[in-house]
Amino acid sequence: MSTPFVVAVDGPSGSGKSSTARGVATRLSLAYLDTGAMYRAVTWALLQRGTDLGDPAAIARDAVDLRLESGTDPQAPTIAVDGADVSEAVRGDDVNAHVSPVAAVPEVRSMLVDQQRAIIAEATGGIVVEGRDIGSTVAPDAPVKVFLVADAQARAARRAAERGGADEAATAASLAARDAIDSTRATSPLTRADGAVQIDGTHLTLDEVVDAVVQLVEEARTT
Numbered sequence: 001m002s003t004p005f006v007v008a009v010d011g012p013s014g015s016g017k018s019s020t021a022r023g024v025a026t027r028l029s030l031a032y033l034d035t036g037a038m039y040r041a042v043t044w045a046l047l048q049r050g051t052d053l054g055d056p057a058a059i060a061r062d063a064v065d066l067r068l069e070s071g072t073d074p075q076a077p078t079i080a081v082d083g084a085d086v087s088e089a090v091r092g093d094d095v096n097a098h099v100s101p102v103a104a105v106p107e108v109r110s111m112l113v114d115q116q117r118a119i120i121a122e123a124t125g126g127i128v129v130e131g132r133d134i135g136s137t138v139a140p141d142a143p144v145k146v147f148l149v150a151d152a153q154a155r156a157a158r159r160a161a162e163r164g165g166a167d168e169a170a171t172a173a174s175l176a177a178r179d180a181i182d183s184t185r186a187t188s189p190l191t192r193a194d195g196a197v198q199i200d201g202t203h204l205t206l207d208e209v210v211d212a213v214v215q216l217v218e219e220a221r222t223t
């Protein structure tokens with residue numbers, strides 16, 4: 001069986017990965033996988049369990065038997081853990097504050113990377129996958145790799161607006177704290193992968209960013 005066509009979209013928090021990836025997948029009738037939602041779901045479940053999130057060994061021990069299910073429809077993506085749909089719950093402040101240390105635990109990463117590769121293998125019609133390490137680690141052979149960036153101020157303003165006018169300075173601080181941990185952890189840190197095309201969406205509309213990625217896909221399909 002041939003390997004599914006993968007579009008890898010990586011970048012820092014709030015750079016537009018989810019909106020772009022969903023837009024591209026919808027436009028091209030591809031599946032969509034939000035790997036950040038998987039790290040968020042593990043964090044949510046460990047918070048519910050009362051796991052000591054300052055203790056990587058406790059995180060690894062309690063995460064190992066969690067059962068995640070990712071819905072890959074770009075127009076209605078979902079994430080469930082042990083049968084409960086947590087698509088909304090994983091966006092809360094508590095998860096935002098704890099997800100980066102959880103995502104830094106090697107056992108959590110290897111468990112989720114295995115699951116992500118299994119989902120990709122089943123996406124025979126092609127899939128857009130977004131996260132931090134897709135082009136570098138999860139799907140290094142992806143024919144299209146995008147590294148999406150935007151100014152810190154634009155990212156904070158957009159994320160605060162999305163959250164109903166949340167405080168912009170507090171949102172900026174939360175994004176910066178996560179980016180710092182995500183970029184410096186030992187295991188597959190956020191980085192621009194070999195072969196990734198960097199797109200700066202600061203002064204582009206969402207449609208323009210989607211157009212740019214669709215163009216990269218069309219170029220890759222004709223070469």
Ligand SMILES: Nc1ncnc2c1ncn2[C@@H]1O[C@H](COP(=O)(O)OP(=O)(O)O)[C@@H](O)[C@H]1O
Pocket residue numbers: 011012013014015016017018019020158159161162201202204205206207209
């Ligand atoms: N190019 C853009 N122009 C304006 N707003 C954007 C653009 N890209 C994304 N957004 C908005 O910014 C917010 C964060 O985008 P999102 O896709 O959730 O980022 P990420 O997945 O990287 O965290 C969302 O409210 C989204 O609608």
Ligand SMILES: Nc1ccn([C@H]2C[C@H](O)[C@@H](COP(=O)(O)OP(=O)(O)O)O2)c(=O)n1
Pocket residue numbers: 012013014015017018035036037039040099100103104130131132133134178179182
């Ligand atoms: N492939 C991935 C995806 C996300 N993560 C981690 C790092 C991020 O801070 C959290 C949450 O990711 P998510 O993409 O949902 O975050 P944003 O929507 O960009 O704010 O998970 C990761 O380590 N590797």
